[in-house]
Amino acid sequence: MKEIRIFSPATVANVACGFDVLGFCLDTIGDEMVIRKTDHKGIRITKIEGYNLPYEAEQNVAGVSALAMYNDLQPDCGFEIEIYKRIKPGSGIGSSSASAAGSVFGMNVLLGQPLNKTQLTYFAMKGEALASQCEHADNLAPAIFGGFTLVKSVKPLQILELPTPTDLYATLIHPQIEIKTADSRAILPEAVPLQNAIIQWANVGSLVHALHTSDYDLIKDSLNDVIIERFRKQLIPHFDAVKTAVLKAGALGCAISGSGPSIFALSKSKATAKSVEEAMKNVYSKTDILFETYVSKINTEGIRVI
Amino acid sequence: MKEIRIFSPATVANVACGFDVLGFCLDTIGDEMVIRKTDHKGIRITKIEGYNLPYEAEQNVAGVSALAMYNDLQPDCGFEIEIYKRIKPGSGIGSSSASAAGSVFGMNVLLGQPLNKTQLTYFAMKGEALASQCEHADNLAPAIFGGFTLVKSVKPLQILELPTPTDLYATLIHPQIEIKTADSRAILPEAVPLQNAIIQWANVGSLVHALHTSDYDLIKDSLNDVIIERFRKQLIPHFDAVKTAVLKAGALGCAISGSGPSIFALSKSKATAKSVEEAMKNVYSKTDILFETYVSKINTEGIRVI
Numbered sequence: 001m002k003e004i005r006i007f008s009p010a011t012v013a014n015v016a017c018g019f020d021v022l023g024f025c026l027d028t029i030g031d032e033m034v035i036r037k038t039d040h041k042g043i044r045i046t047k048i049e050g051y052n053l054p055y056e057a058e059q060n061v062a063g064v065s066a067l068a069m070y071n072d073l074q075p076d077c078g079f080e081i082e083i084y085k086r087i088k089p090g091s092g093i094g095s096s097s098a099s100a101a102g103s104v105f106g107m108n109v110l111l112g113q114p115l116n117k118t119q120l121t122y123f124a125m126k127g128e129a130l131a132s133q134c135e136h137a138d139n140l141a142p143a144i145f146g147g148f149t150l151v152k153s154v155k156p157l158q159i160l161e162l163p164t165p166t167d168l169y170a171t172l173i174h175p176q177i178e179i180k181t182a183d184s185r186a187i188l189p190e191a192v193p194l195q196n197a198i199i200q201w202a203n204v205g206s207l208v209h210a211l212h213t214s215d216y217d218l219i220k221d222s223l224n225d226v227i228i229e230r231f232r233k234q235l236i237p238h239f240d241a242v243k244t245a246v247l248k249a250g251a252l253g254c255a256i257s258g259s260g261p262s263i264f265a266l267s268k269s270k271a272t273a274k275s276v277e278e279a280m281k282n283v284y285s286k287t288d289i290l291f292e293t294y295v296s297k298i299n300t301e302g303i304r305v306i
Numbered sequence: 307m308k309e310i311r312i313f314s315p316a317t318v319a320n321v322a323c324g325f326d327v328l329g330f331c332l333d334t335i336g337d338e339m340v341i342r343k344t345d346h347k348g349i350r351i352t353k354i355e356g357y358n359l360p361y362e363a364e365q366n367v368a369g370v371s372a373l374a375m376y377n378d379l380q381p382d383c384g385f386e387i388e389i390y391k392r393i394k395p396g397s398g399i400g401s402s403s404a405s406a407a408g409s410v411f412g413m414n415v416l417l418g419q420p421l422n423k424t425q426l427t428y429f430a431m432k433g434e435a436l437a438s439q440c441e442h443a444d445n446l447a448p449a450i451f452g453g454f455t456l457v458k459s460v461k462p463l464q465i466l467e468l469p470t471p472t473d474l475y476a477t478l479i480h481p482q483i484e485i486k487t488a489d490s491r492a493i494l495p496e497a498v499p500l501q502n503a504i505i506q507w508a509n510v511g512s513l514v515h516a517l518h519t520s521d522y523d524l525i526k527d528s529l530n531d532v533i534i535e536r537f538r539k540q541l542i543p544h545f546d547a548v549k550t551a552v553l554k555a556g557a558l559g560c561a562i563s564g565s566g567p568s569i570f571a572l573s574k575s576k577a578t579a580k581s582v583e584e585a586m587k588n589v590y591s592k593t594d595i596l597f598e599t600y601v602s603k604i605n606t607e608g609i610r611v612i
Contacts, residue, residue: 021508152512152527153505160515160524191497197533199459201507202327206458208514209466218466221458227503 003036004109008102008303010087011094012170012264013138016223016255017203021151023094023142026170027299031098032306033062034082035106041078043067043103050085062099065127069104072123073114079107089131091174092262094139100127101143105303117144122157132181139258146302148211164298165214169273171251173242173280174262176290179235184259187231196226216252216268223253223266236260241283249279270295309342310415314408314609316393317400318476318570319444322529322561323509327457329400329448332476333605337404338612339368340388341412347384349373349409356391368405371433375410378429379420385413395437397480398568400445406433407449411609423450428463438487445564452608454517470604471520475579477557479548479586480568482596485541490565493537502532522558522574529559529572542566547589555585576601 009030015022031050038044043057043066057063062081070079081103087095101124108115115123121144125135141149141159148162203222210218233239233256242263246254250272251265263280267273273295284291315336321328337356344350349363349372363369368387376385387409393401407430414421421429427450431441447455447465454468509528516524539545539562548569552560556578557571569586573579579601590597 018507018511020504021511150508150511150515152508152524158527160512162515188500190500192500192503194494194496194498194533197498197503197506198326200503201324201510202456202458204507205324205327205456205510205514206466208511209456209468209518212515212518218458221464227500 001110003034004106004305005032005034006102006106006303007306008033008098008105009143009299011097011139011142013094013258014228014256015148015207016225016253017200017207018150019225019228020136020138022148022204022207023138023151024148024170025142025146025299025302026093026294026296028296029087029093029294031086031102032084033102033106035103035110036080037110038078038080043070043078044080045083046080047082048085049083051089053083053085060099061096061127061131062103063127064130065100065124066103066107068126069107069115069123073111075111079110088174090178092179092256092258092260093172093174094143094258096131097124097128097139097143100124101140101303103127105144109305118157118159120144121159142302144302147298147300150208162208162211164300165211165216165219167268168298169267169270170296170298171246171265171267171273171276171280172257172262172294172296173284174292175236175284176292177237177261179259179261181259184232184235187235188228189231192227199226219266220252223255225255229255232256232260236263237289238283238287239263242280245279245283246276249275251276270297307416309340310412310611311338311340312408312412312609313612314339314404314411315449315605317403317445317448318478319400319564320534320562321513322531322559323506323513324456325531325534326442326444328454328510328513329444329457330454330476331448331452331605331608332399332600332602334602335393335399335600337392337408338390339408339412341409341416342386343416344384344386349376349384350386351389352386353388354391355389357395359389359391366405367402367433367437368409369433370436371406371430372409372413374432375413375421375429379417381417385416394480396484398485398562398564398566399478399480400449400564402437403430403434403445403449406430407446407609409433411450415611424463424465426450427465448608450608453604453606456514468514468517470606471517471522471525473574474604475573475576476602476604477552477571477573477579477582477586478563478568478600478602479590480598481542481590482598483543483567485565485567487565490538490541493541494534495537498533505532525572526558529561531561535561538562538566542569543595544589544593545569548586551585551589552582555581557582576603
């Protein structure tokens with residue numbers, strides 16, 4: 001096998017209560033990439049479609065993660081990467097993670113799978129760091145492992161695969177506004193009230209339990225963030241209106257996807273997820289902000305060869 | 307049935323990372339109580355052995371919880387309560403919870419089980435509040451439900467039963483010193499660094515996952531408290547020495563039981579739990595502080611009729 005085409009999915013980080021640690025993987029939104037083994041050594045990005053991104057491997061997240069893995073493994077070949085970018089950079093649904101994870105996933109397949117998924121995540125984090133100025137894995141882990149993931153720690157890298165209840169669907173709205181990463185970070189407090197932290201870790205614990213027991217009522221009760229949302233929602237116009245409408249439409253929960261501006265909801269059943277999409281559209285179609293919406297089953301496989 | 311004798315177990319609250327929400331139930335330490343149905347109405351405490359506690363129902367935690375339930379149900383009978391107190395008050399292993407839970411559990415059995423376990427916990431909290439000046443359930447829930455519990459919220463009261471891996475054993479040491487509840491509260495900060503809170507909720511999430519998957523290595527990795535311990539251990543002489551010795555002896559983790567002064571460890575296998583007990587004894591036998599130690603399987607049943 002000299003060439004593969006892969007689907008590298010969008011992902012949702014934080015998942016309401018699990019700031020910096022929880023994430024899940026989407027199915028209907030993602031990039032495609034072609035990875036090709038070549039005789040001439042090195043990493044080359046030979047095609048980029050969809051968005052205007054740098055071709056220099058050292059300047060491109062997919063290139064940086066590929067180089068990190070390549071320099072470590074030192075294989076007897078090189079690789080060409082084609083990127084068909086569908087996930088808009090800066091949307092808050094793991095655009096850079098899809099690129100960073102896709103290149104190392106594809107190379108690993110072509111090399112006969114010498115690395116496990118945690119090792120792939122490790123190299124992908126090098127690319128992610130180019131985009132976000134720090135090594136984190138809360139979007140990478142669900143992209144590479146699929147389903148729901150908990151990044152227990154980054155150093156050492158420890159990723160837990162959580163179970164995914166069968167009927168869980170995600171709905172997303174991406175308002176086409178720009179939030180600077182620096183702003184979404186700067187708005188967070190350095191310290192939080194202990195009482196709120198207790199509520200948050202009760203929610204994280206109960207969400208993990210709810211995923212294990214497919215308890216949708218408990219998923220609903222657990223999808224609450226009392227720490228981060230109050231700050232970051234200020235950067236997302238109409239967040240409260242969307243959340244209110246979405247919960248009224250039957251969603252189990254609704255929160256900011258990653259650092260925004262995308263907003264996600266989780267629902268039991270595709271039909272409810274579709275109603276939730278309508279509710280989201282209703283709010284934003286009354287504004288002058290352009291938006292995209294998506295409905296997706298939780299993708300339990302993660303990145304896949306297509 | 308007019309009279310039953312029950313075993314009301316000691317419990318460990320907080321469980322390292324799960325301050326205010328997690329707890330588990332012990333098997334070899336606990337009070338005994340006799341609950342007797344009588345023709346004359348009301349709640350009477352007719353016997354107390356072991357420690358000097360008030361006989362007036364309104365001044366005794368077992369009496370207060372019993373009265374709360376009695377006044378709500380208004381049964382056509384009264385109850386007498388005998389308390390054979392084995393758990394020293396103020397030891398940090400749920401002494402007041404054992405009393406508060408025992409009376410309502412016993413009355414419920416004699417009345418033909420009109421209440422479920424969450425309802426029993428609700429009434430037991432009224433007694434617990436007499437001892438600790440606030441309504442909480444982190445010792446009551448494991449005493450009543452058995453095993454590991456997560457108190458997701460107090461208002462409304464929502465208790466999750468977590469699975470208990472088969473080979474898990476607890477070791478405890480109770481140094482016979484007094485820590486005033488007011489001191490153990492006052493020493494805690496009102497705000498905590500967000501970065502530490504993230505580590506804490508990653509640990510809570512991974513501990514819940516580890517209990518579901520019987521992953522002892524992950525239990526070990528998760529039993530870490532980066533928020534509370536650093537403050538409260540100042541009130542417990544030789545805490546660091548005990549923890550170091552206990553981990554060296556093979557324990558999965560070691561932390562303060564409740565607000566102390568008891569220290570608990572969890573181990574995989576009874577043999578390791580016994581070695582851990584020796585390690586604890588070695589540290590404290592070199593001091594002039596009196597102490598008791600205990601080894602116990604996790605009690606998955608909770609309070610039981612004997």
